[in-house]
Amino acid sequence: MNDENAWVLQAQQGNDGAFTQLVETYQKPVYNLCYRMLGEPELAEDAAQETFLRAYQNLHRYDSSRAFGTWILSIAAHYCIDRLRKKKFSVFSIDAEDEDGMPFEVADPASPDPEVESVTKEDRDHLHILLKDLDPTDRAAVIMRYWYDYSEVEIAQSLKLTVSAVKSRLHRSRRALAGMWQEKMSHARPERRSRESLAF
Amino acid sequence: MNHLPFEEWLLNETAVTPEQKRDLDLHLRSCTYCSALLETGRMLNNARMAGPAAGFTARFQTHLAERKIADRRLKLWGAFLFTLGGLALLMWLTAPYIASFLTSPASWISVVVGWFVFLGTTLFALFDAGLVILSVIPNFLPPFAWMVLLSMIAGVALLWTVSIWRLVRVPQGV
Numbered sequence: 200m201n202d203e204n205a206w207v208l209q210a211q212q213g214n215d216g217a218f219t220q221l222v223e224t225y226q227k228p229v230y231n232l233c234y235r236m237l238g239e240p241e242l243a244e245d246a247a248q249e250t251f252l253r254a255y256q257n258l259h260r261y262d263s264s265r266a267f268g269t270w271i272l273s274i275a276a277h278y279c280i281d282r283l284r285k286k287k288f289s290v291f292s293i294d295a296e297d298e299d300g301m302p303f304e305v306a307d308p309a310s311p312d313p314e315v316e317s318v319t320k321e322d323r324d325h326l327h328i329l330l331k332d333l334d335p336t337d338r339a340a341v342i343m344r345y346w347y348d349y350s351e352v353e354i355a356q357s358l359k360l361t362v363s364a365v366k367s368r369l370h371r372s373r374r375a376l377a378g379m380w381q382e383k384m385s386h387a388r389p390e391r392r393s394r395e396s397l398a399f
Numbered sequence: 400m401n402h403l404p405f406e407e408w409l410l411n412e413t414a415v416t417p418e419q420k421r422d423l424d425l426h427l428r429s430c431t432y433c434s435a436l437l438e439t440g441r442m443l444n445n446a447r448m449a450g451p452a453a454g455f456t457a458r459f460q461t462h463l464a465e466r467k468i469a470d471r472r473l474k475l476w477g478a479f480l481f482t483l484g485g486l487a488l489l490m491w492l493t494a495p496y497i498a499s500f501l502t503s504p505a506s507w508i509s510v511v512v513g514w515f516v517f518l519g520t521t522l523f524a525l526f527d528a529g530l531v532i533l534s535v536i537p538n539f540l541p542p543f544a545w546m547v548l549l550s551m552i553a554g555v556a557l558l559w560t561v562s563i564w565r566l567v568r569v570p571q572g573v
Contacts, residue, residue: 234449
């Protein structure tokens, strides 16, 4: 039995310290999912906190044959999807993260070149804006696929969809993102294109 | 413009041969849609994790403590309102009887005493009748019927005992 399973078991028996260990371990993946889904650091913080509270209250329902990470991300995804459906976010600011210093993105030691870093940062911001136009479930599928390397089967389990539906949603989202990007680029600087890499 | 098979390669991130890559590069020069597909795929594959501000766990512990207090308060209020509602219903149902009892207690007392007397005499009569039946029945029933009857009673008793044991036993472990 690994540490995580032991923590889950102890938490199920009422040990709050063990649950705190699980919060420590999964705070970043859960927060990241909420942030990519909702777009605002404050909303992501609230959603991540609520996700852990829901997990705590429903710990007796957790099926230990599933990975705890998949289970908790599934709670987070469903919470964010519900929240997005209840309220359309008219304001989608990305400035707040720079001003407030949140969220903290992990520095990549392999790319010290400031210019490259600047381009990558710009791409991340573009991606962040593009994601908001996707359907909430499609967005969750894209985030699970590209941020967590989840397989289509894992995404299907987490979002309660069929594998073929996940595949179709991922393709639809990729096409939609490409369409949005194409439209954006048609108004952007022509020199940007020279930086594109054709390598996979 | 025909995007096949390039769109499929880009969507599925298929590993391509050098020849296919050459064809793809050629297609990308003239196709803005597939270029956008490649670029967005590259951005997605380079996406990074965002983390919460420091002190997330401490904030969670505070929220958890608040939620526990709120839940406890809700349960207490629920129990209080449930009890109050039950009492109000009981009062509403019994109010006419209580009022009647308070206005004329003598008639109520005579009714209650009469009821208890009726109950006592009925029980005595049933007991006497049972004794008479028990003293007469053995003369009519053959011995094997007694065995069958006793076996049935024993079976029912065993079934009842096992059912009670299964219902009240406490599961061990998780």
